[in-house]
């Protein structure tokens with residue numbers, strides 16, 4: 001019911017033609033193409049309950065955008081099945097398209113010749129939203145996001161951030177059941193990022209909108225997400241509650257110190273997370289932090305020791321590294 | 327329905343906000359006509375004629391070409407090709423609108439905007455001919471209206487079919503150019519079809535293109551017999567249904583191919 005998302009064995013292959021650099025090889029491809037199939041998304045499974053904010057995380061090229069495109073029906077899956085809010089997106093029914101909204105951080109949806117006001121008017125009619133509530137919502141949102149004074153400027157002439165905010169307003173003002181956000185805070189200043197996060201939370205709380213979010217900004221994720229799905233080379237490597245993931249690493253701290261005179265890496269006894277020519281960071285169980293700090297100083301292994309909880313970035317990097325090491 | 331009006335309206339706004347100045351539009355319509363007029367007055371000086379067409383009838387024909395074109399000509403195939411290759415199409419297929427309806431509304435909006443830009447000139451012409459307006463042949467007017475409407479719908483459906491090929495071909499540029507030339511020729515855009523050799527005439531009778539230009543122009547110039555006109559409309563309508571079906575089907579197939587670049 002509601003805005004549930006269910007994905008089963010979803011796959012997307014792309015056929016790409018590759019060529020070496022240079023004019024000669026460019027010419028060669030005219031006659032013979034080196035076709036290669038890549039699995040952008042490789043048999044993934046997950047479920048997102050209605051009313052959840054889920055963070056979809058992965059490195060560049062992991063397949064996040066490809067997945068979102070399939071979930072929103074613009075791209076046909078190579079195989080597998082999808083159910084979004086009770087619809088199969090590939091059927092592209094109007095009811096489905098009416099019920100979802102998409103914001104792509106790096107791709108304009110607004111028609112660049114139009115002003116935001118014209119565009120929003122079009123959206124109101126297209127999605128058949130009650131004009132009075134629509135206007136109220138838009139006024140409220142544009143004020144909150146500080147773009148209310150930019151609504152009569154041709155979209156072409158808006159800054160990246162201003163345009164993003166308008167796209168965001170348009171996406172939300174149609175009251176979607178599921179909102180897909182692909183890097184929605186790209187190009188936004190610190191304050192605007194906060195406004196958007198706050199806004200996403202309110203939307204989810206007040207209207208139980210399911211929100212499917214990708215971002216490379218871990219603050220976005222830690223600030224708003226309930227659930228997290230980690231994607232690596234087209235495969236899901238972790239899926240669960242954000243709090244659960246944080247808990248798994250709750251018992252560890254990062255100890256960071258300057259290399260001492262007697263520094264030797266094999267003497268540390270804990271895994272090294274980061275190393276520069278004069279500083280080292282190691283991961284230590286919380287219970288052993290004090291003992292280890294003492295040992296570092298007493299044995300001349302390190303000085304100027306600082307202790308830190310693991311941040312979400314650290315945790316995610318670790319999960320990816322663990323995956324890479326098998 | 328309201329949605330499509332709104333789409334047409336936005337397309338009008340885009341046109342009015344950006345490109346079309348009245349001079350550009352006028353030049354677009356006038357220059358080819360003037361060139362053709364010059365060409366034919368030198369080929370057919372005085373009252374000499376080929377196949378019963380004098381320089382004067384030729385010039386009338388080319389004015390007809392431009393009048394019809396003005397309502398009909400819209401590069402839907404190029405637009406679709408662009409949208410598919412740039413990934414812009416996603417912004418349309420994600421919206422709760424029918425894709426064909428969307429593009430058709432855009433075309434309508436664009437044509438209406440162009441009409442609005444030229445409105446002052448059309449008004450002047452109307453005022454100059456005010457006496458004739460009351461003696462206007464209503465049946466003729468209705469026929470012209472219907473043929474132009476048919477031409478518009480056919481042109482759209484055909485352009486849509488061609489544009490859909492962009493789902494399969496990475497570069498449609500060459501196809502589009504060749505199509506433009508061949509279709510314009512067979513539509514009677516460069517030469518009236520009655521001047522064509524028999525073989526080409528027969529060919530064009532088997533194709534829908536004469537309904538883009540030649541047929542409405544002949545109607546406009548009162549050159550068709552009622553019976554031929556009725557048959558023409560019927561065949562045109564059949565083409566319309568066929569092309570619409572093909573376009574619909576190609577788009578459904580193409581959607582599976584669509585790779586939605588960028589992102």
Ligand SMILES: Nc1ncnc2c1ncn2[C@@H]1O[C@H](COP(=O)(O)OP(=O)(O)OP(=O)(O)O)[C@@H](O)[C@H]1O
Nearest residue numbers: 014040059060061062063064065066585586587589
């Ligand atoms: N239209 C396409 N044709 C061919 N390959 C594609 C296409 N779109 C994406 N890919 C490939 O699929 C893989 C996944 O791309 P995708 O855009 O989904 O990554 P992403 O996780 O969104 O990355 P980013 O964080 O950089 O946005 C990449 O290797 C990319 O090169």
Ligand SMILES: [Mg+2]
Nearest residue numbers: 064065182589
């Ligand atoms: Mg992406």
